[in-house]
Amino acid sequence: MLENIFSDPxxxxxxxxxxxxAVVFGVVMTFVAYAVLVERKVSAAIQDRVGPNRTAPPxxxxxxxxxxxxxxxxxxQPMADGLKFILxxxxxxxxxxxxxxxxxxxxxxxxxxxxxxxxxxxxxxGSQKMVIADLNVGILYTFGIVSLGVYGIVLAGWSSNSKYPxxxxxxxxxQMISYEIAMGMSVVSLFLxxxxxxxxxxxQWQADHGWLVLYQPVAFVIFLVSAFAETNRLPFDMPExxxxxxxxxxxxxxxxKFALFFLGEYANMIASSAMMVTxxxxxxxxxxxxxxxxxxxxxxxxxxxFIAKMIVLMLVFIxxxxxxxxxxxxxxMDLGWRRFIPAALANIVATALGVxxxxx
Amino acid sequence: MQAAxxxxxxxxxxxxxxxxxxxxxxxSLLVMYMSLELMLNAANLALVAFSHFNQNxxxxxxxxxxxxxxxxxxxxxxxxxxxLFRKRQTSHVEDLTSLKL
Amino acid sequence: MPQLTDLLFYAFAGMTLLFGFLCVANPLSRNPVTSAxxxxxxxxxxxxxxxxxxxxxxAAVQILVYAGAVMVLFxxxxxxxxxxxxxxxxLNKVAVGLGSLAVLGLAGVLVRVLAGATPLIAAGSxxxxxxxxxxxxxxxxxxxxxxxxxxxxxxxxxxxAILLSKKELK
Numbered sequence: 001m002l003e004n005i006f007s008d009p010x011x012x013x014x015x016x017x018x019x020x021x022a023v024v025f026g027v028v029m030t031f032v033a034y035a036v037l038v039e040r041k042v043s044a045a046i047q048d049r050v051g052p053n054r055t056a057p058p059x060x061x062x063x064x065x066x067x068x069x070x071x072x073x074x075x076x077q078p079m080a081d082g083l084k085f086i087l088x089x090x091x092x093x094x095x096x097x098x099x100x101x102x103x104x105x106x107x108x109x110x111x112x113x114x115x116x117x118x119x120x121x122x123x124x125x126g127s128q129k130m131v132i133a134d135l136n137v138g139i140l141y142t143f144g145i146v147s148l149g150v151y152g153i154v155l156a157g158w159s160s161n162s163k164y165p166x167x168x169x170x171x172x173x174x175q176m177i178s179y180e181i182a183m184g185m186s187v188v189s190l191f192l193x194x195x196x197x198x199x200x201x202x203x204q205w206q207a208d209h210g211w212l213v214l215y216q217p218v219a220f221v222i223f224l225v226s227a228f229a230e231t232n233r234l235p236f237d238m239p240e241x242x243x244x245x246x247x248x249x250x251x252x253x254x255x256x257k258f259a260l261f262f263l264g265e266y267a268n269m270i271a272s273s274a275m276m277v278t279x280x281x282x283x284x285x286x287x288x289x290x291x292x293x294x295x296x297x298x299x300x301x302x303x304x305x306f307i308a309k310m311i312v313l314m315l316v317f318i319x320x321x322x323x324x325x326x327x328x329x330x331x332x333m334d335l336g337w338r339r340f341i342p343a344a345l346a347n348i349v350a351t352a353l354g355v356x357x358x359x360x
Numbered sequence: 361m362q363a364a365x366x367x368x369x370x371x372x373x374x375x376x377x378x379x380x381x382x383x384x385x386x387x388s389l390l391v392m393y394m395s396l397e398l399m400l401n402a403a404n405l406a407l408v409a410f411s412h413f414n415q416n417x418x419x420x421x422x423x424x425x426x427x428x429x430x431x432x433x434x435x436x437x438x439x440x441x442x443x444l445f446r447k448r449q450t451s452h453v454e455d456l457t458s459l460k461l
Numbered sequence: 462m463p464q465l466t467d468l469l470f471y472a473f474a475g476m477t478l479l480f481g482f483l484c485v486a487n488p489l490s491r492n493p494v495t496s497a498x499x500x501x502x503x504x505x506x507x508x509x510x511x512x513x514x515x516x517x518x519x520a521a522v523q524i525l526v527y528a529g530a531v532m533v534l535f536x537x538x539x540x541x542x543x544x545x546x547x548x549x550x551x552l553n554k555v556a557v558g559l560g561s562l563a564v565l566g567l568a569g570v571l572v573r574v575l576a577g578a579t580p581l582i583a584a585g586s587x588x589x590x591x592x593x594x595x596x597x598x599x600x601x602x603x604x605x606x607x608x609x610x611x612x613x614x615x616x617x618x619x620x621x622a623i624l625l626s627k628k629e630l631k
C-alpha cells in the first residue's frame with residue numbers, strides 16, 4: 001500500500017516540489033540574513049570602517065580561535081538583528097488605514113519569493129530537474145509576478161495616511177511601471193536569439209553557444225540598471241530616500257512589519273541576481289561544464305556554480321549602493337523613458353535584423 | 361461534475377453581470393470604470409473557453425487583441441478622468457451632469 | 462471521483478466570482494482602493510482559469526498587463542485624486558434595487574441560455590496548447606493586419622493620454 005503511494009507520479013511530484021520549495025525558501029532566508037551582514041561589512045570596508053564585530057552569544061566565545069574569528073566577522077549579527085526585530089514594539093499609528101497597513105508588508109514580500117519558482121538553480125539532481133516550476137512561459141511569468149511587487153509599496157505608502165510615505169508610494173509606482181517596460185524590452189532580444197521562453201532551455205542554449213551577455217551587452221546593461229530601479233535600491237531608492245522622505249513608504253512601520261519590507265528588498269535583490277545569472281550568465285553552466293549533470297555530485301556542483309555567480313552579482317548590487325549618490329527623480333524618469341526604452345527598442349530591431357540575416 | 365464549456369460560459373456570464381451591476385449601482389467614475397474592465401474580462405474568459413473547447417486558437421488571438429485594446433482604453437480613460445477631476449474637483453457621476461465644461 | 466482539474470475549476474471559478482462581487486458591491490467598504498485590490502484578485506484567479514484552459518501565454522499576459530500595469534495605473538490615479546467622496550454619499554435605494562433586479566434578470570436569462578451550450582466539435586481529441594510559439598504563428602500569419610492596426614491604436618492612445626494630461630496647450 002505504502003509503496004503504491006510512493007510510486008505514484010502525482011504524489012512524487014507533490015513531494016519533490018514541496019521539498020524543493022522548502023529548501024529554496026530556507027536558503028533564501030539565510031541568504032537574506034547574511035546579505036544584510038555582507039552589506040554592512042562591504043559598506044564598512046568602502047568607508048574605511050570595521051563594521052559589526054562585537055555580537056556573540058554567551059557560550060560562543062568559549063570555542064577556541066573560531067569563536068573569536070566568527071565574532072570578528074560578525075557572523076552572529078544577523079541572529080541579533082532578527083531577535084531585535086521580533087522584540088521591538090509593534091506600533092500602529094492611530095490615523096492609518098489599518099487593514100491595508102497590516103497587509104502591505106506581506107504583499108511586499110510575496111512576489112519576491114514567487115519569482116524564484118521558475119528560476120533553474122541547477123541542472124538535475126538524480127532524476128529531478130532543479131527548478132520548482134518548469135513553465136514554457138517562464139520569463140513572462142517572472143515579469144508578471146515582478147509587476148505585482150509594486151502593490152506592497154504603493155499600499156504601504158497610501159495606507160500610512162501621512163505625507164512622506166504617500167510621496168514615496170506615488171514615486172515608486174511611477175518608477176516601477178517605467179522601468180518594467182525597459183526591463184521587459186531588453187529581454188526580448190535574448191529570446192529573439194534563443195527562440196524559447198523556457199528558462200531551462202535558455203540555459204542549455206547558453207551552455208552550447210556561450211553566455212548571452214557576450215551577444216547582448218546592451219540588453220544586459222539595461223536589465224542591470226532597471227533591476228536596481230525595480231528593487232528600489234540606490235542609486236534609485238527615491239521611494240524611501242531617507243534624506244528627503246524620512247523613510248518613504250516605511251516611515252510609519254516598526255518591528256516585524258518593517259522587517260518584512262527589509263526582507264522583501266533583499267529577497268528581491270536575490271531574485272533579480274538569480275534572474276540575471278539565468279538570463280545572461282549561463283545559469284548553472286560554465287564554459288566547459290555544459291551538460292546536465294548525470295551524477296549527484298555533478299548536480300551539486302552545478303547548484304554551487306549557480307549560487308557562486310549569484311553571490312558575485314549581489315556583491316555588485318551592494319557595491320553600487322555605496323559608490324553612487326542618489327539620482328534626482330526627473331533624472332530617473334528621463335533615463336528610463338528617453339534613454340533606456342529607445343535603446344532597448346533599437347537593440348530589438350538590430351538583433352532581429354541580425355538573426356534574420358544569419359538564418360537566411 | 362466535469363467542467364465543460366457551459367460551466368466556463370456561465371462563470372463568464374455571471375462575471376459580466378457583476379460588471380454590469382457595478383456600472384449600474386456604483387456612482388464613482390473610477391469604480392464604474394473598473395466594472396467595465398470586469399465585463400471585458402468576462403468576454404475574455406468566454407473567448408478562451410470557446411477557443412479551448414473548439415480546439416481553435418483564433419479565440420485566444422482575439423483575447424490578446426482585447427487585452428491590448430483594454431490597456432489603451434484605460435490609459436485614455438484615466439487621462440480623461442484626471443482631466444475632468446482637475447476641472448470639477450469631483451469624480452462622482454451625479455455631479456457631472458452638464459455637457460459643457 | 463472528481464478530477465483535480467475539475468476541483469481546481471470550481472475553486473478558481475468560485476474565487477473569481479466572489480472577488481468580482483466584492484469588487485463591485487462590497488457591503489463593507491465603498492473605498493475605490495478596496496475595489497481595485499479585489500479586481501486584482503479577480504484577475505489573478507481568472508489567470509488560473511486560463512491555465513486550466515491551456516491558455517498559458519494569455520494567463521501570463523493577463524497578470525502582466527492587467528494586474529501589473531492597468532491596475533497599478535488605476536491605483537495611481539485613485540491616490541492622485543484622493544477620492545473620499547463616494548463613501549460619504551448615500552446610495553439611492555430605488556436605483557440600487559431596480560438596477561440589481563435588472564442585472565439579476567439578465568443573469569437568469571444568460572445562465573438559462575448558456576447552460577445548454579455545446580462545442581462545435583466533439584471532445585476527445587488533443588486540446589490545443591495556447592503556447593507562445595503557436596499563438597505567435599497565428600498572430601503573425603493570419604492576423605498581421607489587425608496586429609499592425611493595433612499598434613497604431615496604441616500610438617493614438619499614447620498621444621491622446623499625453624495630450625489630455627497636459628495642463629494647458631501651447
